[in-house]
Amino acid sequence: MRHALPLAPQFYVTAPQPCPYLPGRMERKLFTALQGDQAQKLNDSLSKQGFRRSQNVLYRPSCSECAACLSARIDVRRFSPSKSQRRTIRRNATLARRASSPWATEEQFNLFRRYLDARHADGGMADMDVFEFAAMIEETPIRSRVIEYADTETGNLAAxxxxxxxxxxxxxxxxxxxxTRPQASFGTWMILDHIAIAQEAGLPYVYLGYxxxxxxxxxYKAQFSGLELYRRGQWERFTEADDYSAERHPLSTDPIAEQVANISLPDSRA
Structure with missing residues (x-):
């Protein structure tokens, strides 16, 4: 028997688990499935409201006594590289960008494993195998790209x-x-290059996660000018890191039902 998808997205909450960012805290996520003909519109709409995508799921932190995680994006029209970032651009002048459809390769996976083993050996992704990696890259119902950066001098995949x-x-x-090349600042470089891509395409924002x-x-995210944070239901310009607190408070987050009620969904008739 064939079953139709629900007309409106259904939202759920994960069970609490240890926070990967702040020790001694528990995290909880509000999430919904990303599927059907409206997947692209739903992703566009919820990304503007602090949600992030992981394969076929959209999620946003919804911790019971903490609201420290803030969705971040760069307004590329207000961005101006710092002296350090200009040095990073010059340092990576030999990198060549190549964009493709979301398809996983053995070369990507080998780089991914080296990265995890060196930077996140105790993280939640530490045990990912090649099949889980392929799913992370390839399972997307929306417009996605894999952007690779290869060193033109060695031919090696760098990022x-x-x-x-x-x-x-x-x-x-x-x-x-x-x-193995921390001096290259590849993480910063990729953000800088995405800012350049957005500027070339006339797109106003680069979304960075939380x-x-x-x-x-x-x-490192606070080092980029033009940064905006999604806070209390709207985007605001980032000021200084010291202006934001990670303190707990029992009223930090609204009840789940209220959060869901305040989510704006795309008009399916459009």
Whole structure:
């Protein structure tokens, strides 16, 4: 028997689990499936409301006593590279960008494993095998690209980013790079190049995922000018890192039913 998909997205909440950003805290996510003919419109709409994509799921932090995770994006019209970022651009002048459909390769997976083993050996993705990696790259119901950066002098793959194409910008879903060359600042370089791509395409934003005050691993995002954060239901310009707090409070987040009620969904008739 054939069953039709529900007319409106159904939202669910994950069970609490240890927070990967702030020690001693528990995280919880609000999520919905990304499927059907309206998948692209739903991704566009919810990305503007702080959601992120992971394969066929859209999610947003919904922790019961913490609201530290803030969705971050760069307004490319207000971006101006710092002296350090200009040095990173010059340092990576030998990298060549190549974009393709979301298709996983052995070369990508080998780089991914080196990156995880060196940078995130204790993380939630540490045990991913080649099939799970392929699913992460290839299972996408929307417009996505794999953007590779190869060194023209050696021919070696240096960095990779899985990127979604949104109606108002680019979303950097997941990136990884050669861990044995920390001086190259490949992570920063990929963001800088995505800003350049957005500028070339006339797109206003580059979505970076979440910035978390108090989390050292997220500190690099605050180094980009033009940064905006999704906070209290709207985007606001980033000021200074010290202006944001990771303190707990029992009223930090609204009840789940209220959160869902305040989500704007795309008009399926459009």
């Amino acid at each position: 990779v980013c899985l990127t979604d194409m949104l109606e108002d910008g680019l979303s950097m879903v997941y990136s990884f790079y050669e861990p 910035w978390v005050p108090g989390s050292p691993k997220m500190g």
